Amino acid sequence: MARKRIQETADILQDAIRRLAPSRRDVDTEGLRRYLGLPEHDGFVDDGRVAAALTEMRGLKEWAAKGAGELAKAAPSLRWSEGENGTVAWSVRVCLPLLDDGRMELRLMLPPTPQMLEILHGMAVGNDPRHRLDEFKAEVNRVERETGKSMHRVVNRLREDVRADLAEDGSDAATYAEHMDHALRSRQYGFSPDLVRTLPGKFKELRARAKKLARHDAGIRNLRERVGFGTYIDKFRAARGMARHIVFHMGPTNSGKTHAAMERLAAAGKGAYLAPLRLLALENYEALRDRGLNAGMVTGEEVFGNKGATHVSRTIETADLQHTVDVAVIDEIQMISDPDRGWAWTNALFGIPAKTLILAGSDDALPYVRRAAEAANESLEVVAFERKTPLVLLDKPVPLEEVKAGDAVVAFSRQAVHEQREVLVGLGHTVATIYGALSPEVRRAEAERFRTGEADVLVTTDAIGMGLNLGPLQRVVFSALRKYDGKEDRPLTNPEIRQIAGRAGRFGHHDVGYVAATTEEGIDPIRKALAGAPAAPAADSRFYARPDLVAISAAASELRTESLHEVLTHFAQAAFYEGSPFQPSDMDAMLQAAEMVDRTRLNLAQRFALSMAPIDQRDELSFQVLKGWTEMLASGSGVPALRGNPLAELDHQERTVRLAGAYLWLSRRFPDAFDDADRMRQVRARANEAIERHLQETATKRLTKRMTVAHRG
Template sequence: MTLTTEKRIELTEKLRPVFIQHGREARVEHVSFFLDLNPEQQEAVKKILKKFRSGSHTPDSLLEEYHRWKDGAGVPKIQPAAPKTFIKSVNRAASQSLKQAHRNVPEDLKKEQAKAEKREKKAAQKRQKNALEIALIAALRENREFSDYKDVFFAARGKQRKLIAFLGPTNSGKTHAAMEALRTAHSGVYLGPLRLMALENYDRLREKGVKAGLLTGEERVDLAEATHVCQTIETADFNQNYEVAVIDEIQLLTDKDRGGYWLNAVIGIAADVVYLCGAPIVENILRDLAELTGDEIEIIYTQRMSPLVFAEHKEDPKKLPEAGTAFICFSRKNVLLWKDMLEGAGANVSVVYGALSPEVRKEQSRRFRDGETDYLVATDAVGMGLNLPIHKILFTETEKFDGEGFRRLAPQEVKQIGGRAGRYGIASEAGIITSYDAKDLHFLRQRYTAPEPDVGLTDVHMKPTAAHIRKICESFNNHSLDFALRKFQKIGHEIFSVDISEETLIVAEKMDRIFGTDASSLSVRWFFSIAPADPKNEDAFGYFLDLAIGYKKVLEKEKNTVDLRIFEDPGARLEYAESQRKNLTVYLWFANKKPEIFQEKEKAQELAAFYDGLINKLLAGNKRVTRKKTIGLPLSFCTECKAMMPPFSQFSVCRDCHAQRR
C-alpha cells in the first residue's frame, strides 16, 4: 500500500525548503515513499536525510540511494511497519532537516568565502610566477649567450676573416673553384650537408696528393696526419684554426631543421678565408652576417656552364625516354614503385633516396655512371652531392610532403633538382627538364623562371647550444631538458628565428624520463639529444632509446658497455635491411663519441658493410617479369583533369579532384 495523494503532498511541502536550498524544485514524485518499510529501512532513510543535510548528497543521489533501500537491496525482508510509524519518522526527519538547513547557512557562506580566498591566492601566485618568468626571460635575452651570439665563437672572433661567396645556379663551378683554393692551402676544412659529399671531396683531395682526413658522425679516417679535413657540417670544430674553409650548399641557412648548423659555421669557423658556395637567394643574408661579425665579404656570381632547356612537349608514356634520364619522386614508396614499373618494361634501374646509406648511394650512382643501368629513380636527394651523366630530369610529381602536409615545389627546389641535367664535363648535350603531364611541365617552367623570394636574417634558424640549455636550467632552477628547450623557443632571439622541432622535443622528453631531471644528468641528456635520432621511424627510434637505457645502466654500474645487439640476416627484406643499417649509423655515431662505452665499433662497421651489400643486391634484383621496351609504361591519368596519377594507383581521380568533390 502506498501513501495517499494528500500525504504525499504534505511530505512534499515539508521537504520543500531543503530542495529550494539546493536549487531544486520540489515535486510530489520526489516523495513517492512506500508504506511497507521495516524499522531497519526507516533508520536507513534517516541516515540518508542526514547525509543530505550535511551536503554530501544531492536530491538526485538521495532519491537513488533511497530507492535502493526501498527495494530491499541487500536488506533482509522484515514484516512491514505500521503506516503511522513511518509517516511520523519521515515528518520528524523532514523537520530536523529544515532546522539543520537554517543552522548551516552561515557555515556554507564561510565555506564559499574560504574557497574564493583560495582561488584568489592561487591566481595571485600564478600572476607572480608569470611575472617572475617574464623577468627571467628578459634577463636571459640580455645574457651574452643570447644577445651576442656571435661572441660565443672565440676563435673566429679572434681572426679578421674574409668571406668569399660563390653564388650561382647548379653546374656553374662554384664548389670546384672553392675546392681548388682549399687544395692549395696549407690547412683547411670542407663542410657539407651530406656524408656522401664529404666522402667525395675527401677522395678528390686524396687523389691530388693532399693529406686529407674524413670526419662524419659514423667515421674518422686518416685524421692523425691530416692537414685538410672533409666533414659533415654537424661535426664542425670551432676551436681549430684553418687557413681556408669551404662551406657548401650555403642556401640551407634558411632550412628550418638544420639551418642552425650553417649559421654556426658561417659566424663561427675560425679560418682566414671562408668560401661560401650556394644559391643566390641568400646573398642579402650573407652580407648581413658579415656586417654582424665585422668580416670582409666578396660576392662572386657564377654562370651555368652547360645549357638547360625545357621540353617542348610532355613525355609520351607509350615509349620509354632515352637512357640517361633521371625520374624524380618525393618519397621512398614512389621511388620503388617507379623502379618496379621501369624494370617491368625491361629497363635496368639505379635508385637514390634518403634512407640509403652513402655507400649504397655511391654504388647506385656508379652503376648509372658506368652504364650498367639505363635510368636513375631518385628523390630530391639527387639535388646535392651527386655529379652524374644525367641528360634529362623527368619530374614524376610536382608536390612533396614536408612533414606537415603536401605542398608544391618551391622555385629553388626546381632549380636545384632540374639543374642536375646536362652536367658540364659529364653530359655532352644540353640538359632537359620534362614531365609526363602538360600542366606539370608548365608549372615547372614557371617555377624555374620565377624570382626568388626575399629572405633575411629572420629566416635564419638559430639552434640552442649546451651553454644556452645550462643557463636556462640554472635561471629557472629546473633541469628538465624538455623544459629548457621550450623556454629557449620562448626566449627567442632579436635577430634570428628560433624553432624547436617536435621531433627534438620528443627526444628531450624521452631523455628526461630515462635519465631523470637532476642537474647531474643534464650533460648526458644533451649529448643524446644531438645524436641522429629519428622519432618518425618507430624501429630506429626504439633502438635509439634502447641505447640510452643501456648507457644509463653503465652510469649506474650495472654493466660496463652498451651492447650492439644487431646481427647479420641474409634473408632480410629491403625495409628491414635499411632499418638495421640506420641503427648501425646511430651506434657508430656513439662509438666515435664514447668508444670506452660503445666498444663494438669494428663489428658495427662489418655489419654496415654487410647490409650495404645486401641492400645493393636487393635493389639490383627486385625486377618484375621482363617485357619489351616498346610497350612503354602503364601510366594512368585522372579521368577529370587528365593529371598523371601515381604508379599502380587504384583510384580514377587525382587528389585535387577528389578534394573538390568533397
C-alpha cells in the first residue's frame, strides 16, 4: 500500500514538471518529493511550490559543482562536502598552533553559526559565492577568535607539556616535534563542551607515542653510527689509511688470470691469497710453499705453517683486515654478489690493507669493482685476460650412452650424481665423483683418480667450477641446466654455465675444449651463455654485508636487549639506511641458530660465535648435534669428539665429515670446551677414507661383475 501511495505522489509531481518545465529531463522525482517534504500519501501539490523548488534545486546543484569550491578558496577556514540533491555540508576549522613556528596545530571542527547558515543559504540559492561575502568572513573570524579564547587555558597547558617534552628529549627533540606535528595534522577534533575536559587525556597518548617513536628513531640513528654501516667503508681503518691500488684480472675460466696474480704475489715481500674454498686455499698454500716461500694457511678450522709466515693462504671469511701486506689476491671476486657469502668478499674488497690489491674473476664483477674503487677513492686498473684454448659447443646432444673417456658429466644434486654414475658404470666406465657434500680431501682424491686415468669419466656437480686440477678433461656434458640454490629450483645463470663449461680443454693438455648437453633442449641456453650473454640484471645490486661482534654488541646495547635473535632480526632495519650501497646478507641460518642459543645462559659473544658455526641447518640431525654441543658448552663441561663408524652408510660418513669440520671450527673459538680436536681430526680422516673407499669400490664393482659374467659366457 505504501509503495502505491509513493507512486501516486511521484505521478502527481511528474505531471507538475511537464506543465512547469517541459524541457527538463533530469529531475529526480523522489529527490524533489523529499526536498518539498511531501508525505507519501499527498494527493495534491501546489505548482508554485514545485516551480520554486525546481529553481532552488538547480541552483543548489550548480552551487555544489562550482560555487561552494570558490567560497572555500575565499575563506580557507571553511570545509565542505557535497550531499544529496546539491546540498552542501559546511564546517569551520579552527587551527591553534602549539609552537611559535606554527607547527603542531590543534585542529578543531565547528558547525556554522545561524548567521553563517543564513548567508550560505542565500549564496546557494543564487549560486553566488560573493553574496554578503565580507559579512560572512567577519563572522568566521569572530568564531575563530571566540574559540581561541574559550580554549586558551587548555591550549596553554598543552603547550607547556610539549615544551617540557622538547626539553627532556634533548637531541631527539626535532624528531619528537616531527612525529607530533604529523599526528596532529592527521586528526581533527569536533568542538564540544566536553572537549576541554577530554583533550588533555587524548593529547597525553599522542605525546607518549611521539616520544616512543622519537627514541626509536634516535636509537636507529645511534645504532647505525655505532655499528659502522652508515659509513661502512670508513670502519676499515687500516685500508683507508693507505693509498691502495686495485688491479682487476678480468677473464673467463682457463685464461691464466689467477696464475698471473699468484706470480705477482710470490714476487712480493709479504702477501696474502684469499680463496672461496678450503681446497683452493690448500692448493695455493702448497704452491707458495713449493716455491720456497715462508708460507702459511689459515681457514676457519685450522692454521698451517710458521707463525711469522710472509705469504699466507686463507679462506675468504678469515681475511686479516689489520696487518698490512704488499700484495693481496682475492680470487673469484664475482662471488661478491652471492646473498649468503658475498659479505666476505665485500669485507675483503674494502678492508684488506694491501698496497696492491689484485682481484681475479669474471667480467660479471666489473660493476661491483668499479663502484668499490670509486666509493673508496682508490685507483683501479683493469687487465683483460682471454681464454687460452677455444671452447666449442657441440650442436648435437651427447646422451649418457655416448659419453667417452675424458668427459665430465655435470648434474646438480647429490642424488642425480649417484644415479648417473651408476648408469655410466653399467656402461663400462670407471667413474670419479665430485659433489658439494664431499670434503676437500675426498674431492681432491677423486680429481686425482680422474687426472691419472684411474677413472676415465667424471660425474660432478658445479663443485668442479673452482679449485680442482682436472688436467685431461676435454669435454663437459651438461645433464641438466637447473639447480636448487637452497631456496628455489632455478635455471643456471649464464655466468654459472660459463664457469662450469670453462673447465673443459685445460691449457697445456688440449688445444680445444668442448661443451655439450645430453638433450636437444639444453643446447640453446648453453649457446647463449657461451656467446657472452650477460647475467640477468640483479634485482638489488648493493654490496652484501654482515655484522661482526662489535656491531652485534653495539646493537644489543642500543636496543637494550640480550637476545641475539632480536638483534639480528632488527639489524637490517637499523644498520642499513635508505639509499645505502650496502644490504644485509642472508642471515636465515644465523637466525635459526640464534633462536636456539638464546635459550642458554651463554654470553652474547659466545652465542654469536655459535650462530655462525658452519652447520647445515637444513639437516635436522646436524642441527640437533649443534644444540647438544651448545648445551654442553653452557653447562661448563667439555665437548667430546664424535664417534666415527667406518661401517656406516655414505650419507652418515658425509655428515660426520661436515660435523667434524664444524667441531674444529668451534675448537678455534672455544678451545677449553671443544678440547678433543686431535681425535676429531682422526674421526674425520677415517670418515673420509670410508667415503673414498665407497666411491672407488662402487666405481668399479659393476664393471667387474659385468666382465665376470661376459667371461663365463
